[in-house]
Amino acid sequence: MPVTIKDLAQELRLSVATISKALKDSYEISAETKQRVLELAHRLHYVPNPYASSLRKGSSKTIAVVVPEVADSFFALSINGIESVAREKGYHVLIYQTHEQGEREQAILQAFHNGRVDGVLLSVSGDAAGTDHFEELCANDVPLVFFDRVCTTVAAARVQTDDQVSGYMATQHLLEAGCKRIAVLAADKQLSIISDRIAGFEAAIAESASPRGKHTVLYCDAAEENAYGQLVTLLQGSDRPDGIIGLVESLALLAYKACNALQLSIPRDVKVMGFSNTKAAALLQPSLTTITQPAFDMGRQAAILLFKALQKSHFSLKEEWHVLPSVLEKRASTGSGDA
Amino acid sequence: MPVTIKDLAQELRLSVATISKALKDSYEISAETKQRVLELAHRLHYVPNPYASSLRKGSSKTIAVVVPEVADSFFALSINGIESVAREKGYHVLIYQTHEQGEREQAILQAFHNGRVDGVLLSVSGDAAGTDHFEELCANDVPLVFFDRVCTTVAAARVQTDDQVSGYMATQHLLEAGCKRIAVLAADKQLSIISDRIAGFEAAIAESASPRGKHTVLYCDAAEENAYGQLVTLLQGSDRPDGIIGLVESLALLAYKACNALQLSIPRDVKVMGFSNTKAAALLQPSLTTITQPAFDMGRQAAILLFKALQKSHFSLKEEWHVLPSVLEKRASTGSGDA
DNA sequence: TAACGGCACGAAAACGGTTTCGCAAATAAA
DNA sequence: TTTATTTGCGAAACCGTTTTCGTGCCGTTA
Numbered sequence: 001m002p003v004t005i006k007d008l009a010q011e012l013r014l015s016v017a018t019i020s021k022a023l024k025d026s027y028e029i030s031a032e033t034k035q036r037v038l039e040l041a042h043r044l045h046y047v048p049n050p051y052a053s054s055l056r057k058g059s060s061k062t063i064a065v066v067v068p069e070v071a072d073s074f075f076a077l078s079i080n081g082i083e084s085v086a087r088e089k090g091y092h093v094l095i096y097q098t099h100e101q102g103e104r105e106q107a108i109l110q111a112f113h114n115g116r117v118d119g120v121l122l123s124v125s126g127d128a129a130g131t132d133h134f135e136e137l138c139a140n141d142v143p144l145v146f147f148d149r150v151c152t153t154v155a156a157a158r159v160q161t162d163d164q165v166s167g168y169m170a171t172q173h174l175l176e177a178g179c180k181r182i183a184v185l186a187a188d189k190q191l192s193i194i195s196d197r198i199a200g201f202e203a204a205i206a207e208s209a210s211p212r213g214k215h216t217v218l219y220c221d222a223a224e225e226n227a228y229g230q231l232v233t234l235l236q237g238s239d240r241p242d243g244i245i246g247l248v249e250s251l252a253l254l255a256y257k258a259c260n261a262l263q264l265s266i267p268r269d270v271k272v273m274g275f276s277n278t279k280a281a282a283l284l285q286p287s288l289t290t291i292t293q294p295a296f297d298m299g300r301q302a303a304i305l306l307f308k309a310l311q312k313s314h315f316s317l318k319e320e321w322h323v324l325p326s327v328l329e330k331r332a333s334t335g336s337g338d339a
Numbered sequence: 340m341p342v343t344i345k346d347l348a349q350e351l352r353l354s355v356a357t358i359s360k361a362l363k364d365s366y367e368i369s370a371e372t373k374q375r376v377l378e379l380a381h382r383l384h385y386v387p388n389p390y391a392s393s394l395r396k397g398s399s400k401t402i403a404v405v406v407p408e409v410a411d412s413f414f415a416l417s418i419n420g421i422e423s424v425a426r427e428k429g430y431h432v433l434i435y436q437t438h439e440q441g442e443r444e445q446a447i448l449q450a451f452h453n454g455r456v457d458g459v460l461l462s463v464s465g466d467a468a469g470t471d472h473f474e475e476l477c478a479n480d481v482p483l484v485f486f487d488r489v490c491t492t493v494a495a496a497r498v499q500t501d502d503q504v505s506g507y508m509a510t511q512h513l514l515e516a517g518c519k520r521i522a523v524l525a526a527d528k529q530l531s532i533i534s535d536r537i538a539g540f541e542a543a544i545a546e547s548a549s550p551r552g553k554h555t556v557l558y559c560d561a562a563e564e565n566a567y568g569q570l571v572t573l574l575q576g577s578d579r580p581d582g583i584i585g586l587v588e589s590l591a592l593l594a595y596k597a598c599n600a601l602q603l604s605i606p607r608d609v610k611v612m613g614f615s616n617t618k619a620a621a622l623l624q625p626s627l628t629t630i631t632q633p634a635f636d637m638g639r640q641a642a643i644l645l646f647k648a649l650q651k652s653h654f655s656l657k658e659e660w661h662v663l664p665s666v667l668e669k670r671a672s673t674g675s676g677d678a
Numbered sequence: 679t680a681a682c683g684g685c686a687c688g689a690a691a692a693c694g695g696t697t698t699c700g701c702a703a704a705t706a707a708a
Numbered sequence: 709t710t711t712a713t714t715t716g717c718g719a720a721a722c723c724g725t726t727t728t729c730g731t732g733c734c735g736t737t738a
Contacts, residue, residue, distance in 0.1 A: 002453045002479065004724060015688045020726060030686060045475075047453040051393040052724035055693045060390065062433075070422065071415040080410045083436050092455075094401075095434045097422050114341045114386040114694095116431075136384075140341065256622045280617055283595050285624020343694060354718045359696060369716060391694035394723045453724095 003044045012036060023048075059118050062092040063306060066108055066122040068100045068149075073249065073277040074295045075123065078147065081299025082121055089307050091118075100188070100222070102129025109133045112142055119143040119306045121299075124151050126188035126222075143309040143317055147302035148293070149193055157309070157320035159302040163193050166291045166326045167200025170245050170273055173289070175204065177271055177334050179243030181214045183234060185227075185251040189219055197247050197275070214239070220251060227251065231258045235270075243334075246274035252288060268337040275326075286332035294324045342383045351375060362387075398457050401431040402645060405447055405461040407439050407488075412588065412616040413634045414462065417486065420638025421460060428646050430457075439527070439561070441468025448472045451481055458482040458645045460638075463490050465527035465561075482648045482656055486641035487632070488532055496648070496659035498641040502532050505630045505665045506539025509584050509612055512628070514543065516610055516673050518582030520553045522573060524566075524590040528558055536586050536614070553578070559590060566590070570597045574609075582673075585613035591627060607676040614665075625671035633663045 005023075009016045014033070022029045022037035029037075040046075054060045065082055067075045079095070086093045094117060098105040105125045110133070112120060120142060126149075134154040137144055144156040152158075174182050184201050186194050198217055205215050218234055220227035234241065235258055246252030252274020256266065264270050266286055273289040274281075281288040301322055309317045344362075348355045353372070361368045361376035368376075379385075393399045404421055406414045418434070425432045433456060437444040444464045449472070451459060459481060465488075473493040476483055483495040491497075513521050523540050525533050537556055544554050557573055559566035573580065574597055585591030591613020595605065603609050605625055612628040613620075620627040640661055648656045 006724075016725080017689075017727080018687055020724095021687090024726090028686065033686080045452060047450065049394070049453045049724050050450075050455045051390040051399065052693090053726070054390040055388070055394055055695085056724080056726045058693075065434075069419070070409070071412070071419045073410070076410040076415045079434070080408070080436065083409065083434065087436075093434050095404075095418070095422065095432050097419070097426075110384075111386065111389075111431075113384060114388045116389045250618075253619065253622050260622075278617070278619060279589075280592065280619035280623065283592050284619065284622055345694075355695080356697080356719075357717055360717090363696090367716065372716080388694050391723090392696070394725090395694085395696045397723075 002049070003046050004049065005046075007044070008037065008040055008046060011040060054115070058115065060092075060115060061090065062094060062117050063303075064094045064096060064108075064112060064117040064120045064122075066096045066098060066105065066120065068098050068123060068125055070095065070097055074148070074293060077277055077295035078123075078299035078302075081296040081301075082303040085300055085303040085307065091307070098125040100126040102127040105129060106133045109137050112137060113140050117142070118310055119145070121145050121147060121302050121306060123147055123149040124191070126191055128190045143306055145302045145306045145309075145317060145320075147298050149191055152192065155318040157302075157305050157317035157322075159298050159305065159322045159324070160193075161293045161298065161326045162323050163196035163326075164200040164203070166275070166293075166328075167197035167245075167247075168204045169200070169328050170197075170275075170291055171201045171204035173328060173330070173334060174243040174245065174271055174273065175208050175210060177243070177267075177336075179241075179271055180210065181216075181239060181241045182243040182245065183215070183241035184217045185231065185244060185246045185255065186217055186219050187222070187248050187251065194247055201245070216241070220254075224250070224254065228254055228258060231255065232262065235259070235262055235264065240270075242270055244270055244272045246272070246276075249274060249276040249278060252276055252290075256284065256288070265337070266333050267335050271334040273334050281329075282331065284333070286335070289331045289334040290329050291326050292329055293326045298324055341388070342385050343388065344385075346383070347376065347379055347385060350379060393454070397454065399431075399454060400429065401433060401456050402642075403433045403435060403447075403451060403456040403459045405435045405437060405444065405459065407437050407462060407464055409434065409436055413487070413632060416616055416634035417462075417638035417641075420635040420640075421642045424639055424642040424646065430646070437464040439465040441466040444468060445472045448476050451476060452479055456481070457649055458484070460484050460486060460641050460645060462486055462488040463530070465530055467529045482645055484641045484645045484648075484656060484659075486637050488530055491531065494657040496641075496644050496656035496661075498637050498644065498661045498663070499532075500632045500637065500665045501662050502535035502665075503539040503542070505614070505632075505667075506536035506584075506586075507543045508539070508667050509536075509614075509630055510540045510543035512667060512669070512673060513582040513584065513610055513612065514547050514549060516582070516606075516675075518580075518610055519549065520555075520578060520580045521582040521584065522554070522580035523556045524570070524583060524585045524594065525556055525558050526561070526587050526590065533586055540584070555580070559593075563589070563593065567593055567597060570594065571601065574598070574601055574603065579609075581609055583609055583611045585611070585615075588613060588615040588617060591615055591629075595623065595627070604676070605672050606674050610673040612673050620668075621670065623672070625674070628670045628673040629668050630665050631668055632665045637663055 005016050005019050008019045022034045096108045102125050147159040150158040244255045255272045259266050266272050276290040277295050281290045309315050344355050344358050347358045361373045435447045441464050486498040489497040583594045594611045598605050605611050615629040616634050620629050648654050
């Protein structure tokens with residue numbers, strides 16, 4: 001049996017109330033008594049039962065992080081950022097994965113309706129399942145912060161990167177490199193990050209002298225084998241693209257794989273770039289030009305917002321909307337091909 | 340205010356006891372009453388307060404996962420595996436990072452001494468801080484399962500891969516490829532996974548006709564810049580190695596970086612391989628030969644063991660020791676260099 | 679001496695469930 | 709008809725804290 005406050009009370013012949021107050025350094029308790037209580041608590045390795053105090057206080061010192069996948073360089077780094085601030089604040093972090101399934105997302109949030117967590121950090125699942133579960137959570141006064149993949153129709157805090165600008169920058173970069181036929185490889189159509197990046201792409205094309213018709217957006221299947229097939233077909237067709245932008249990490253890597261298989265030289269035949277956070281990007285051969293998102297910082301920022309809301313009741317998350325810039329890292333895969 | 344069991348009781352003019360029993364399908368309650376209770380609970384979106392029931396029942400339906408880093412392909416995949424079985428069992432998962440600091444590990448485990456979690460899955464920190472905190476946890480009857488990086492002196496379950504065999508296989512593979520001077524790049528000396536892999540290396544060398552003197556183990560500094568310097572020095576020295584085994588992913592990637600910088604051709608001048616779980620390995624140029632650990636499965640297996648212990652009180656974790664095989668994936672970086 | 683104000687502490691009511699035990703009514707057995 | 713037994717439900721204790729509201733004691737002041 002773990003040691004409880006009662007054990008301390010009995011041992012010191014004090015009431016549990018006194019022990020509790022002494023442990024939290026209440027002014028009601030004499031210095032001498034506090035001393036004795038602290039000493040005994042330490043000697044017996046007393047750790048307060050978290051659930052008892054959560055129940056009484058109505059707060060759990062726990063937050064939830066809901067992401068599509070943990071094993072994804074972006075989300076793993078975000079979680080790292082979140083954990084770092086949770087640690088500073090003495091909070092605990094629960095992790096949940098939606099695996100891009102909207103109904104899992106709903107089921108997970110459902111469990112937060114009775115005090116399990118004090119707040120939620122979430123990156124929305126690709127397979128959208130409406131927004132009712134978000135609304136309900138907010139209606140129940142559970143602070144919610146979206147990060148990266150946000151839901152714009154819900155009045156909750158948002159921490160994103162400038163996806164449209166990133167899409168624009170990426171496209172601009174390829175155009176400057178001389179690409180005439182850019183193919184954008186897109187994932188889940190419903191995700192704001194995807195549509196925003198595509199919007200940036202469209203904008204860059206529209207602004208350029210390059211005729212729109214030559215450029216294309218390929219919506220890739222979620223299953224990697226299928227996406228690979230689509231990509232190979234594209235690369236074997238007439239008017240083969242001479243530039244590829246993978247809107248998510250896996251698609252950029254897939255482009256490498258396809259080019260290797262088809263004996264297309266990167267960057268001579270095709271210039272490739274992708275949205276990515278993996279350290280391996282610089283080590284690919286050729287090294288991969290990337291749009292790198294501030295994954296760790298987005299996690300940190302989202303967590304900081306959440307804790308601000310938890311600490312100051314007058315601080316409203318509804319208005320918070322932070323945009324952190326992504327950076328274009330130019331590498332060999334979009335170079336001229338010389339040396 | 341969230342809806343409680345009392346609200347249901349009041350609405351239906353039943354006692355809270357009846358509601359509670361009806362919700363858990365107790366035989367004491369009539370079918371008709373159960374029906375009414377379930378219906379109302381569903382209509383009002385009733386979710387039981389988890390802390391109230393944890394307090395009363397003395398179990399939290401929550402487990403803790405303690406890893407050095409989340410943003411590491413191996414651990415991210417393990418967590419994925421763990422989460423998958425936790426989900427099946429209806430458990431919640433708390434995540435903690437030690438950042439390889441023994442004292443953080445101690446502080447984290449300290450918080451588990453009063454029922455916060457029903458069990459712990461842990462991969463030990465590189466900076467060992469003794470084993471007292473493990474012993475204490477076990478003494479307090481908190482089920483503990485080590486995975487990947489285990490602590491052999493503590494009587495807890497262990498799920499590992501066959502590190503010694505892996506080290507042996509890797510070395511054997513390089514010897515067969517014709518390497519005469521193999522350099523092993525090691526990280527934290529104290530970790531069992533490192534020393535085991537080195538033991539495998541030593542064994543393979545001892546068995547071979549190759550003289551021991553030519554081969555070497557380089558203990559790399561934890562700071563990447565320093566490790567890089569060490570590596571460059573090694574590669575520039577006389578008797579430059581013609582084979583490199585990175586015992587952890589980052590060191591294999593570092594070897595690529597160094598070889599690129601020094602204009603050494605992989606695999607012609609130096610054959611490189613590494614312990615790694617990243618998908619990018621196959622896409623590096625040349626593709627990286629790896630020892631791939633069953634990260635996801637190790638996570639799953641560890642979690643399965645833990646839940647077995649939680650469900651059957653007579654099941655003892657002390658005796659459990661599972662070894663899952665790693666696989667050698669031969670790729671271009673250790674090939675002949677032709678084609 | 680009576681009234682008063684800190685000081686240091688305790689009794690007890692919460693928090694929201696679970697669980698044990700008891701009890702009345704309905705049914706079955708004698 | 710009396711006695712068991714079953715059925716369906718409620719009262720209340722309990723889990724370990726926190727927090728409110730006393731309360732007795734001491735020293736001070738009128």
